[in-house]
Amino acid sequence: MLQTHHRSSISQHSRSVSQFMNEADELSDAELVKQVNDIKQQIRVLALENEIFEKTIMRLDPTLMHGIQQALEFAAKMQSGSSLNINSFVKSTSKLGMESVTSPSRMLTSPSKVSARRVDSSAKFSGTVTIGTGPRINVLERSxxxxxxMEILINTLERARYKAAKQHALLKAQLEEIDLREVEIKKACEMFEKEVIIDGWDKIAQRIPAEIWIRFMTEWVKIIDAQIGKLRLRTSTLNTQYSKLKGQIRVKAELSESLRPVDFDKLKIENNECAEIIDTKIVQLAELKKMTGDANLNLTIHKKLMMEQNSYLTNVLKTIKLKQKQTKELDKERDVIRVQADSLAQRLDDVKKVRLAYEVPDVMDYVNIKSEVTDLKNSIKVLENRVHIQQIALASLNRKLTLMLMS
Incomplete structure (x- = not known):
């Protein structure tokens, strides 16, 4: 019977494919593209549903997954149109199909938690079983x-986050410890090199004495012991604080669990007292705001007066600076005028001296000197004429010489 149903399903699939091809021939390009996109979206949704369904089956009963791979291979062969061995597939999957038909509620019922909602859904689920097609899942069961x-994934993610945070904190602490160890090792190496190798080198014996090495190791061990003591004290302090905080948290949890109506009444009374105090403080705050407003008004008035005084003071300072500048310029002009007056006074004295020492010469001497000057001027003119004549003669001789050389 199952074989006949599988054959009928295959024939229905082939008919649906041929019908889809005929409809695709009648559709336009835009409608065909839209239909292809819709089919792709449906394929993605079905793939997601199959993945969730497979995870659910693997979580509840992994034995139900036997034969699924053969079913997928059979579907691939059926789509490729190759020859099918239906009898072998039916024999391998009949057991799985009967189990899924007879017990569909196993896929929806958790072994650790069973609810009435899932029982109802499994009843609905079992009611949708038809011969040859298998069970179908409605929307409520899918959701x-x-x-x-999603709850399982969220819980897994939270556990992974917690584990990762814990591992991160551990690795961070280890890295910090490694850094501290590296710093301490570097300090110890530098100290050893300075105090033992460099300062402890004996130039006479050409070696490092053992006493220096022993003393260095003793001091270094003392320093390390002191640091270890500090770290132990700090660790014990932190442990004590941790214990106190843990105890406080436990006490608070116990108090929160052992609350009584009297505690709420007490809190209500305390809240009323606090409300009265708040009202009083609000009244005081309003009075203080009023006083602050008056003070701000007085402050604004005095600020305005102070600004006027500052502007007047600024003008006075500018005037003083201008007068000082003018005074400096007048001082410079006074110095210049004083120098000029001194030079003019000196010239006046010289003129007075020349005037006092000046004597009027004799008239005949003046006439003789004048005649001599006239004779000299005439002699200069005669000599200039001679020079001019000589230059003309020289020029003519040069021309003749040039002509002779050219000929």
Missing amino acids: ELVSVE
């Missing part, structure tokens, strides 16, 4: 499967 898988 329930998705919510369960």
